[in-house]
Amino acid sequence: MSKYLLDKFLYTVDRDPDLVERYRTDPAGCVADWEREYANKLLNCHSGERSTWLTFSDDERAALAGHDHVRLFEMGAHPFLTLTLFIAMFERDHGPLEYQLAYARAMEHISLPYPDIAT
Amino acid sequence: MAELVAVIASTHHPFYYRASTSTGADRPPFADEWVSKIETFRETLTRARPDVLVMVGSDHFHQLWLDNMPQFLVGKAPVFDANWYNEEREFGLPRMTLQGQEDLSSYILREGLDAGFDLAFSNELRIDHSITCPIITLRPEADLPIVPIYTNIFAPPLPQPKRFVQLGRTIRELVESWPSDQRVAVIGTGHLSLELGGPRQFGPHGPDPEFDRKAVEWIASGDLEGCLSEVTLDSLHAPGNATHGFMDFMLMMGVAGEGKKADHVDSLDLFHTMEAYFTWYPNGVSPA
Numbered sequence: 001m002s003k004y005l006l007d008k009f010l011y012t013v014d015r016d017p018d019l020v021e022r023y024r025t026d027p028a029g030c031v032a033d034w035e036r037e038y039a040n041k042l043l044n045c046h047s048g049e050r051s052t053w054l055t056f057s058d059d060e061r062a063a064l065a066g067h068d069h070v071r072l073f074e075m076g077a078h079p080f081l082t083l084t085l086f087i088a089m090f091e092r093d094h095g096p097l098e099y100q101l102a103y104a105r106a107m108e109h110i111s112l113p114y115p116d117i118a119t
Numbered sequence: 120m121a122e123l124v125a126v127i128a129s130t131h132h133p134f135y136y137r138a139s140t141s142t143g144a145d146r147p148p149f150a151d152e153w154v155s156k157i158e159t160f161r162e163t164l165t166r167a168r169p170d171v172l173v174m175v176g177s178d179h180f181h182q183l184w185l186d187n188m189p190q191f192l193v194g195k196a197p198v199f200d201a202n203w204y205n206e207e208r209e210f211g212l213p214r215m216t217l218q219g220q221e222d223l224s225s226y227i228l229r230e231g232l233d234a235g236f237d238l239a240f241s242n243e244l245r246i247d248h249s250i251t252c253p254i255i256t257l258r259p260e261a262d263l264p265i266v267p268i269y270t271n272i273f274a275p276p277l278p279q280p281k282r283f284v285q286l287g288r289t290i291r292e293l294v295e296s297w298p299s300d301q302r303v304a305v306i307g308t309g310h311l312s313l314e315l316g317g318p319r320q321f322g323p324h325g326p327d328p329e330f331d332r333k334a335v336e337w338i339a340s341g342d343l344e345g346c347l348s349e350v351t352l353d354s355l356h357a358p359g360n361a362t363h364g365f366m367d368f369m370l371m372m373g374v375a376g377e378g379k380k381a382d383h384v385d386s387l388d389l390f391h392t393m394e395a396y397f398t399w400y401p402n403g404v405s406p407a
Contacts, residue, residue, distance in 0.1 A: 004185055011180055014205055044187050069316075079316025079360060080273070081180060088208055097390075100321040107318035114317060114360055118275040119185055 003076045004119040005039060005054050009064060010072075010081035012038055014088060024089040028065040035061070070106050076115040121223075121297040124304055125167035126399040128338060128371035129160070130392065131176065131252035131308035133210040149389060156385050156396065157256045163383045163398035164257045167304055171220045172258065173227075173266045173294065175307030175370060176249030177273055182241070189239030190278050191286060193231070194246070194267035195224035201246045201254075215251055220264035223297055227266060230293050236286060253308050270370065272309070272363045280350050283366040284343060287373020305374050309367030311335070312358035313392045319359060325393045327358035334365060335386055338397050341379040343372050375399040 013019040013034070023030040040051040056064070063071040067089075072082050083103070091099045135157065138150045181203045183189065201215040224240075231238045246267050254261050268290070271277055287307075294303045311334050312327035319326040337346040346369060355362045375381070376399075383398035 007185060011184065015181075015203070017204065017208075042186070043184060073316065078180070078274070081316075083316035083320070084205060084209065088205065097321055103316075104318050104320045104322075110318050113356060116275075 006077040010085050014085040020088050031064045076117050078117050121299045121301050121303050123294050123401050124302045126375045127306040128368050128397045129308045130394045131249050133248045137211040160396040161257050169304035170301040171303045172263050173305040174250045175268045178269050181247045190271045192239040192269040193228050194241050194244040196242050199246050201251045206248050218264040220266050224266045226297050227293050234289050253306050272366050280366050283370040284373035287370040291374045307367050307371040310364030311393045313361040314359035315361040317360045321391050330358035331393045339381050339384040343377045
């Protein structure tokens, strides 16, 4: 399991307006394309340099493709990254704070200590 | 030597800009009280007549990322662009440009390294709302040069709370030994109890009002000993999953000094999180 790669997905998608829309409308396709094109891209280097070893597990791929923010939390994805991206995708469909509160309610069963987010 | 004319610690609430500039039906009911408190807070900086601002904050996964994550980083550049696409998108924050104070950045880096802090640096740093929020609230003209200092309160493993306090003490020593006649204010922002992306987020108050009450008391009275005796990396999970941002307040208590009572203390109980504002004048209040 790679919390780092989950975070890398959330981070890179959130910061690209086109990817935000793609992930909203076609999550499974977006996750598949991202894993192929971006997962091994070194972000802090000259373009073209890539790593060789980063892939999602089946569970991780399914959680991302299912827009399953609760499962992502349980897997230890960074909650700030998940929240920011999901607000960008879904707040527009709801009234003020309605989405944020529903997002919290879906996690009511989770108690302390929360899953470790250290990567 | 330079003079430390004000030490300011504040929450950084990215919703303030939109709340304070909205009108009519879009203006939230708490906006007027919030603006009033901020204008009073702003006056505490204005009265100190600073020439330079040292700005302590924390990048929220904008430029700093998990492939290369510094614990403490000093920006050294002639110019700092500010705010990011996702901050415009979510908070309506404007793009900004701030001038840098490279002499002070260099001094803090050199002397900080020699004082035992292995500081990272950046010569091209786009700063985010942890630094622009206090510019918007405290110095909206954005006309003073800055030295940004980023801390990692966000991506574990994090430095221990005492390390934030030690860095605060060192920043004060370095500002006061900087060979310059400039008037320097140190401004740092963090959080009280806060939950982001978890089940306790966006409640009617901050997730732990009792922690907030204690935290305000620690800061207002400069009770570093009491604060350090209770606050650990583990304990900060309990008040809310983003409460490690409180360590930037602890850093600012280190700048202000053990036992130093704040000259200005204010707070505002908002939904989601409590706002809190503190100002110390190390050498007394400047004549108005």
